[in-house]
Amino acid sequence: MRNILTSGLLWFSALGCGLLAGLYFAFSTFVMTALGRIDQAAGISAMNAINTDIVRSLFMPVFLGTTLSCAVLVVLGALRWQEPGAIAMICGGGLYVLGMFVVTAVFNVPLNDQLAAADPASTATAPLWARFLTDWTFWNHVRTVASLAATALLIVAIAAR
Template sequence: MRQILTSGLLWFSALGCGLLAGLYFAFSAFVMTALGRIDQAAGISAMNAINVDIVRSPFMPVFLGTTLSCAVLVVLGGLRWQEPGAIAMICGGGLYVVGMFVVTVVFNVPLNDQLAATDPVGTSATSVWARYLTDWTFWNHVRTIASLAATALFIVAIAGR
């Protein structure tokens, strides 16, 4: 039974991490650049709209479910660390939870909150938007790399089992 649960969690985590890596990659590769090229007020308004809609979308169950699944895999791997694929499972889960979830909570969400509190045409908007574009995108790169690396590690774990 534990083998079936672990296999299911590995597949779910690999797919979830891969899906989220693709989303974060899109933002890093072109969405943030495009938002930075349009009028500041329009860019801020668009990003604020994205931030409102994303928490009401299917993104949230995937985001939270993948994080929970990865955390469970760290525990399961730790309990059976000597089994084939366990180290990749632990590393993938830990990397994802820290490099994606913790980074999101500690860096991206506070930047989103600051942007939401900014008047898009106010005097402070220019500095807030410039900082947002660089800082948020940097941390999004971290999330992209962590999610993609976790996907690879889960594939290694699946192949090793």
């Protein structure tokens, strides 16, 4: 039973990490660039609309469920570190929790909150928007790489089992 649970968590986590890596990749490679190319007020309004809708979508169960399952995998791997794939499971789960979830909570969400509080049409918002585009995108790159690397490590753990 324990092996079935661990296998299920590994598959769910690998798929969730991969799915979110793709989402973050899209933002890193073209969404943020496109938002930066349009009028400031339109770009800010679009980003704020995305931030409002994303928490009401299927994104949140995948985001939170994958984070929780990766955290559980870290614990399971630590309890059975000598088993095949356990180290990859610990590293993949830990990388995802730290590189995706913690980065989101500490960097991306506060930047989103600052942007939501700003007046999109004000010229005084221009420095905030410029900094947002640079800083948010940098931390999104971190989330992309962490999610992709976690996916790879969880696949290694699956293959090793």
